[in-house]
Amino acid sequence: MIVACPNCGKKYQVDPNKITGANPKFICQSCQHAVAVKNPNLDSSESLSSSASGAKKSSTTMKRLGLRGKMVLFFVVIPVFLIGAFGVSFVDQLMDLSTIITGKSGTMVAGMAEDIISEHARSVAANTKLYLDYNPGMVKADFMNSPELKRIAIQKVGNTGYSCLYSVPDNEGKSSLWIHPNAKLIGIDLPKAMKKSLGDEYHRWWDVYNGAYKGQESKGYYTWRDADNRLREKFMVCTPIKGTDYIIASTTYIDEFTEPMKSLEGWAQQQTQSIRTNVIIALLASFVLISGIVTFYGYRLTKKIRRVTEVADRISTGELDAELDIQSNDEIGDLSEAITRMKDSIRMSIQRLKKRK
Template sequence: MKISILQKILVVMLIVAVLPLISLGFLAVNDEKAVGMSAAEDARILGDSTLKSARYALENLGEDMIEQKAKDVSKQCEIYLQAHPEMTISELQADTEFQKITVQKVGETGYTYLYEKDPATIRFHPDSELVDVPMSDFKDQFPAWWGIIRPTLSGLTICGYYDWESSSGEVSEKFAYMTPVEGTPYVIAATTYISEFSEPVNKIETKVQSEIDNTINEIKVSTESVSTQNTILLMTLITIFIVIIVSYFFASTLTSPIKRLTSVADRVSMGDMEDTDIDIESEDEIGELADSFKRMIVSVKYYMSKVKDQDDDESDE
């Protein structure tokens, strides 16, 4: 049975929220005051758990989007190279259209790049100083990165995490997905700092923590004025409400455009180029994924028309 992102997040959040509250019910018989204070502190822990779970879900989605970006760019390169089989690597490097295909943005700071398997050399990269540089030059400085790169030289598709030092000297974790360009000696890599995808969680964390602090104060007041059982019930309802709102907010902003892209991709895969307009306007990775789909659809339409024209010419002969 297919389970949506919204359902997954709701189930995880509710489990995380409800289980600690059940434990509090057993403590209520022994010490009402202690239970009240524990409930207040538990509400804070539940808030932290909610944010951590949301961050984890977004990072997983980020991995999927990086993977899709690498596959899309790889397919675009494959189509372009099939249409220009006579071009050498030097001619390709001088071709601005092919440069735009191989080097695309991923998130705010990430990008795609192309390297040749044999020799293991970067051929297209947003940093021009790295073009035509052997990748083995970095294996000692970034061993985890080289550990991901090395299996791809034999044609494997690989993904993984590694630490990378930015231009400012800060070392942060990145995620990369490498996939070969079919029928060529090239590999496309897509990479960016994974923390970019959890940025929405960071932006609302202060607001959520403020709401949790207010909830804790209400619980403390309720503990002094009503029975422990009523306090736990109130806390459960408030916590579940917060969990549902936060979970629904994250899931709904992600699933709608993804469903639209999936529908368009299904039609394109069956050769149906009608109603393939993508009207997703989003200043984030989903927007970039939509732009990639648009470019892919334009390429497919172009080559379908080219094949049709060739067939018509042959039939006229």
């Protein structure tokens, strides 16, 4: 069997029976090149074993995580996942905080509105007492005939609310209005009329109304149907006029104070939702941008490494004419230059050996 050295062309007579192994080689005595020889005696079982070994190696190679995969995992997947988790958590906490703040703000505004209405009732009661003290002979039937007393007792509360004056029950158990914006209500039995108007809501109104009979301030909520036929919560404060049988009631719709806060709450929720959307868009854009950069750079890097590996393998089999044309101003460039120098050194060593012979 004749085998020729692919480097110098020298031919060798090889006995096929002495060839063993799956990938036999020998060193050329002329140029020291490693010459590969095909084994004609390789039986089918060895061939299958070699194929199985190669398949296993190939499978292992396919299963391993390459450099590009590691770059994607460590520089894209994990950072983006952590940033995304932080972003989602941040936005959720922001939405919760917005809900808590606006909710508490609404409660605080409602409390402030209650205080304002209460102070209004006390102020009107105090001023009404002063007027009655300076006019001791005035009877309740004449209250509505006094423009000055009406001006003192009937005052605006909020946007649509007002104050009025009513009396504690007389000997017949009748409690009547004596100063009110609606003159038609003067002198009527107010609890009886309100029971008919309020229906099931009467008991809530009644608890506030008669709570001031004993000389103590009473306050609370009840539902009233407005001019647009909507059921709305009203807040009423009943403040007794000290030393008299009269009580000042100040009442208005509480949403006249809290409605702006509800609008602010809706605006805050919209802004929070907008921030959440922007954060998600920013995360997705960052993911796409980082993925593109890492993929592009990883492709270029692994391409250079594969080229260096390929040339190194060719040099290891004696192909000293293999060229490594990588222009890179980094560690890969330094490695390629080192391999080129190694190849040149091997070639020069072979030439020196040839000259000695």
